[in-house]
Amino acid sequence: MKGNLGEKLQSLPKPILYLILILATSIPLFFPTEVPNEPVESTKDFYATLMALPEGSKVLLMSDWTGSTRGESKGAFRSIFKILIRRKAKVAIYSAADPQAPRVAQDAINELNMERKRKNLPTFDRWNDWVNIGYFPNAEAAINGIANDLKGAFGGRKDFPPNSPPRDVFQSPVLQGVTKVEDFPLMLVITASKTSNFAVERVSGRTPLAFAVTGVMVPETQVFYQSKQIVGYCGGLKGVYDLEQLMESGVNFPDKATAKIKSDKLGTIEGFPDPDNKGQGTRYYPTLHYALALMIIMIILGNVGMFLAKRGDKS
Amino acid sequence: MRITAGVIATIGLYSVLWKENKFYRFFEHVFLGLAAGWTMVALWTETLKANWWDKMVGTPAETGAAATNGMFAYALLIPFGLMGYFVFSKKHNWISRIPIGIILGLWSGQQVQVWWNTYGPQIDATLKPILPTTWDSLIVPSTNGLTPEQLSQVQSQIYFSQAVNNFLFTLTVVSVLSYFLFSFEVKSKAVKGINTMGRYLLMIGFGAIFGSTVMMRFTLLIDRMHFIWIEWLRDGVFPMISGR
Amino acid sequence: MPLSEVYIGEQYRDSGWFGVFMTLLVAAFVLVNIRRARGGKDLYIRRIAGLNAIDEAIGRATEMGKPVLMVPGLSDTINAIAVQAVNIFAYVSRIAARFANPILLCCYNAAVYTYAQETIRDVYQSEGVADRYDPDSVRFVSDRQFAFAAGVSGLILREQTAATFFLGEFYAESLIFAETANSIGAIQVASSTETTQTPFFIAACDYVLIGDEFYAASAYLTRQPVLVGSLVGQDWSKLMIILMIVFGTILNTFEIQGKTTSERTKGVWSQIPERNKKQSDTFMSQLFKPQLEKVKVERPIDPNYVPEGEAAK
Amino acid sequence: MIPLLQAQAPATSFWSEAFNSSELWTKLIITLIVGLVVMVGLLYAPIRARKPIVAFFTFISGAYWVLLYLWPKPIDRQPGEMPLNTVETVSFWLADSNNVVVSFTQILTGFLLGLGIFSLLKIHLTKISKGHKDAFFSIVLLASMGLMIWFGYADWFDRLGERGAMLDNRDNWGFTQYGRDFLFEGLLQQMDAAMFSVIAFYILSAAYRAFRVRSVEATILLSAALLVLLSLMGAVSFVWDENVKAIANGNPFILNFQLTEVAQWIRNTFQTSSIRGIQFGVGLGALAMGLRLWLSLEKPGSGS
Known part of the structure; x- marks a missing residue:
């Protein structure tokens, strides 16, 4: 017996579904488009916080992402570093979620540097501009240690000055004069796991916190943002896209009337028009629309199928 | 390659x-x-x-770092670790429970320590006022172009819409929590009603979680596709074949 | 400040005692009820739908002569969640052992593996069928999340498991397991203590234990007095939290209506111009957030002490 | 330079001895032997004593944290200060041992990893020796494991040495570095990402199959999910919100119907609260279970 249309709609074979999804996520990649977008409040705050850093500020960055979430986290990581490099910030990086993370962060910075070299821009140098403090097992205890006794926690960790054997990280220009977590005017967390919760529990109130999290974590992060435990966050691909647009056009910039992105809360914040701003967010975000649309269509199709089948039974 | x-x-x-x-x-x-x-x-x-x-x-001491002393007592952890390996012995497998017991003991002790730290603030955050403090406006007025004093005045009030949201919030927490009461025999219709509502409200929450997660999962797939089509095929293989 | 007040302990100062008190109260609820249950008091537990499915699932696996697959979650090390999962699996294995049904238990962590290996072997021994136990049926797969996911899906597909149990801590990989098992028509019972994964299990699995139904499971299945008593203790605590929320909400609602001319910061009251009361001015908020006044205590300095930073000069 | 270094060397005590000193090694070896003797001694423990022994170790380990929580903490403790009385001596000691105790779980779990690897080896070596039809795949597994261990450690040793810093630059790479890079970045990381993204397919098929307007519950779940999905499509919510803004014409009430606002409202009001409700229960469950484990009230494997 051949099923009627309703039953067919209800039971499309899985391989066909998967094939459509592959097409929906591949084809649009070849045709970059611009989508209209209004950055969310939290990302604007995130950008404003980074741009408000005085030049040469020291920033503590917890990098807790690896290859498995590179689709979201790498975009955020790159955008954040592009901004930090412009602010001439000095960055101390450590990880608490995954032993792979320091390596992944290091590779991502190297990649940025290679691109900068190609364009004859000054590179962002290890030891002088950033140090890799390494991985700390047992995230909760590690973050507690960093919050309460930074000297003790980072003590004995080594990193490589240019062309010389490893030395104690506190000798690096990045950590010169730093003794406690309050010495950093900002702590950034780029994470794909719950280490962000520990940072809120232990660090909030001591120094401002700003997060870049994956899409799944947006709901829980929103809670911290609302309660003002963190100053801003960039959530998922949408956050990365927002950030790239903010880098391009700033907020209320050059003036409020003509600005592309406006805000009542924030003052004028500079943007840096540069084709280089466009990264993973701009590349992937349009495609995400097709994938989400496909999902919605499939859900509707399934339901229409169910109704048709029910009607068919009755008649 | x-x-x-x-x-x-x-x-x-x-x-x-x-x-x-x-x-x-x-x-x-x-x-x-x-x-x-x-x-x-x-x-x-x-x-x-x-x-x-x-x-x-x-x-040892190095440039810029003082030497640290060795604490020999750490060596005790080796025999404790080795005890785990008795698990394959038919007669002495109970010994493997010792290292497991230590890990579990440490974990359990920590639960006592962190329970209130984790949930206390959450209980506090649930205690939201459910009656408005002002009836000037039913919803939060627009804050466009207000002076900072006016703004803080607006922010210090609870408006009707906020009160309703707070009520819904508290109701959700309480009804969800009461849905998970296992040892009370529910006879009253009202309590049953609250439990059913708890389940429905849970479903709204789950739906929202589902929606938020989809974005991330699709992004990761798009990233893979980008990796295959653009990074590998278009920028890697293609130039190689065409000899550029 | 007199010393007697100073030495009450940092964590008890101001309203700091409240958290300690609550923790001890919950502990007392649990222990008292365990005592009651041990004393032979028959305590009631309501029906939990997902748990009745366990017997059904094993029954079907036995009919088909295919293995039952169990995963006790992806805990980083052994903790109560993993122990609870393995305890439920001990129940599953017991039934499987009686019907000589093959089992597979995949562990993410070596410590959990050790515990599971010992527990499941015990189950077979106490059923008197130690010879049916294959130590390889409890196995360590990988302790990297997605390698584990790939390995377990491969196993599900190759062994064509008839019933699968995913109980414990699950993260993103939950859907990989659930959909793979669904694609071969296995009956699935699942639960994640991570709330954000529950919707995916709801979408893909036959029976889902939500939230702490997972913790209730072993009490429900075995009716052991210790477990049932503890469950009742948990319920008392939940009821206490509900009452606290209801009472606190009403109290806050009325308190916040007024205005105030004094404010407490860092444990010290000060006069301020009149303003609307804020959430932080309320009694409950003050109770939950201890505010510590700065106290200076003089102590002798250790003669051997070298201050940080000076050593490096 | 030398006198300076000596001046820095920290004071030794009964528990800590200077790096590489003969005292340290002697004490270390004695400790190890004592530990092993105790372990062998356990083999002869009477059956009746087994349960109490395990319970004892469990209780002691948990007691540390409980004590740390309940024992009066010193007020205003500054580095280098000495305790004033016995209560403080204990609390100083508790606080200072924190760093040590915290790492125990990691270390013990690390030692147990050998058991996991043993399980893997056993299963796959048996397959190979029995000529199982999948024996080839077992060989593949063992070979890739061996390669990763070899290249992983070789690269690690290279980076420890003088050349460590140079290895940041690809030009200085040797065979080891390329090998490790190929296995780690080229394969392991990519496979991680691939397996993670497989979820996207499953999410689609699960939603297609399960999200039907069948019952009240399913309908609620479905509509909440759809609304949030729509709000995530920047283009859709942009157009929707612009339209609402046009209709509202500044009316703050209608402005609430912007898609982003509605989605935000669902999240703030229902998602956060239902997560919280569940978490209260889960937290209590963990605490109660923790108590039962700590006090060894539960029979191991009590699911039976």
Whole structure:
């Protein structure tokens, strides 16, 4: 017996579904488009916080992402570093979620540097501009240690000055004069796991916190943002896209009337028009629309199928 | 070549979507092997070296860093670790419970320590006022172009719409919590009603979680597709074939 | 400040005692009820739908002569969640052992593996069928999340498991397991203590234990007095939290209506111009957030002490 | 330079001895032997004593944290200060041992990893020796494991040495570095990402199959999910919100119907609260279970 249309709609074979999804996520990649977008409040705050850093500020960055979430986290990581490099910030990086993370962060910075070299821009140098403090097992205890006794926690960790054997990280220009977590005017967390919760529990109130999290974590992060435990966050691909647009056009910039992105809360914040701003967010975000649309269509199709089948039974 | 290997491995793992096949099985085993190998490497380089060995034997002085003393008592952990290996003995397998007992004891003690730290603030955050403090406006007025004083005045009030939201919030927490009461026999219709409502409100929450997660999962797929089509095919293979 | 006040302990100062008190109260609820249950008091537990499915699932696996697959979650090390999962699996294995049904238990962590290996072997021994136990049926797969996911899906597909149990801590990989098992028509019972994964299990699995139904499971299945008593203790605590929320909300609602001319910061009251009361001015908020006044205590300095930073000069 | 270094060397005590000193090694070896003797001694423990022994170790380990929580903490403790009385001596000691105790779980779990690897080896070596039809795949697994261990450690040793810093630059790479890079970045990381993204397919098929307007519950779940999905499509919510803004014409009430606002409202009001409700229960469950484990009230494997 051949099923009627309703039953067919209800039971499309899985391989066909998967094939459509592959097409929906591949084809649009070849045709970059611009989508209209209004950055969310939290990302604007995130950008404003980074741009408000005085030049040469020291920033503590917890990098807790690896290859498995590179689709979201790498975009955020790159955008954040592009901004930090412009602010001439000095960055101390450590990880608490995954032993792979320091390596992944290091590779991502190297990649940025290679691109900068190609364009004859000054590179962002290890030891002088950033140090890799390494991985700390047992995230909760590690973050507690960093919050309460930074000297003790980072003590004995080594990193490589240019062309010389490893030395104690506190000798690096990045950590010169730093003794406690309050010495950093900002702590950034780029994470794909719950280490962000520990940072809120232990660090909030001591120094401002700003997060870049994956899409799944947006709901829980929103809670911290609302309660003002963190100053801003960039959530998922949408956050990365927002950030790239903010880098391009700033907020209320050059003036409020003509600005592309406006805000009542924030003052004028500079943007840096540069084709280089466009990264993973701009590349992937349009495609995400097709994938989400496909999902919605499939859900509707399934339901229409169910109704048709029910009607068919009755008649 | 590195990228090509990555692409082939990706396709290999994707092939399971069609059906379980030899190609997938091959990459599954490569994956498991590499992961196990990497765990063995990271075990020493990332965990035991810094947390155990260096503390047990100390470290020498180096430029800029003072020497640290060795604490020999760390050596006691070796026999405790070895006790776990009795699990395969038919007669003495009980000994393997000792290291497990220590880990569990440490975990349990910590639960007592962190319980209130985690949930106390959450209970506090649930205690939201459910009656408005002002009836000037039913909803929060627009804050466009207000002076800072006016703004703080607006922010210090609870408006009707906020009160309603707060009420819904508290209601959700309470009804969800009461849904998870297992040992009370519910006879009253009202309580049953609250429990059912708890379940429905839970479903709204779950729906929202589902929606938020979809974005991330699709992004990761798009990233893979970008890796295959753009990074590998368009920017890697294509220029090579066309000899550019 | 007199010393007697100073030495009450940092964590008890101001309203700091409240958290300690609550923790001890919950502990007392649990222990008292365990005592009651041990004393032979029959305590009631309501029906939990997902748990009745366990017997059904094993029954079907036995009919088909195919293995039952169990995963006790992806805990980083052994903790109560993993122990609870393995305890439920001990129940499953017991039934499987009686019907000589093959089992597979995949562990993410070596410590959990050790515990599971010991527990499941015990189950077979106490059923008197130690010879049916194959130590390889409890196995360590990988301790990297996605390698584990790939390995377990491969196993599900190759062994064509008839019933699968995913109980414990699950993260993103939950859907990989659930959909793979669904694609071969296995009956699935699942639960994640990570709330964000529950919707995916709801979408893909036959029976889902939500939230702490997972913790209730072993009490429900075995009716052991210790477990049932503890469950009742948990319920008392939940009821206490509900009452606290209801009472606190009403109290806050009325308190916040007024205005205030004094404010407490860092434990010290000060006069301020009149303003609307804020949430932080309320009694409950003050109770939950201890505010510590700065106290200076003089102590002798250790003669061997070298201050940080000076050593490096 | 030398006198300076000596001046820095920290004071030794009974528990800590200087790096590489003969005292340290002597004490270390004695400790190890004592530990092993105790372990062998356990083999002869009477059956009746087994349960109490395990319970004892469990209780002691948990007691540390409980004590740390309940024992009066010193007020205003500054580095280098000495305790004033016995209560403070204990609390100083508790606080200072924190760093040590915290790492125990990691270290013990690390030692147990060998058991996991043993399980893997046993299963796959048996397959190979019995000539199982999947023996080839077992060989693949063992080979890739061996390669990863070899290249992983070789690269690690290279980076420890003088050349470590140079290895940041690809030009200085040798065979080891390329090998490790191929296995780690080229394969392991990519496979991680691939397996993670497989979820996207499953999410689609699960939603297609399960999200039907069948019952009240399913309908609620479905509509909440759809609304949030729509709000995530920047283009859709942009157009929707612009339209609402046009209709509202500044009316703050209608402005609430912007898609982003509605989605935000669902999240703030229902998602956060239902997560919280569940978490209260889960937290209590963990605490109660923790108590039962700590006090060894539960029979191991009590699910039976």
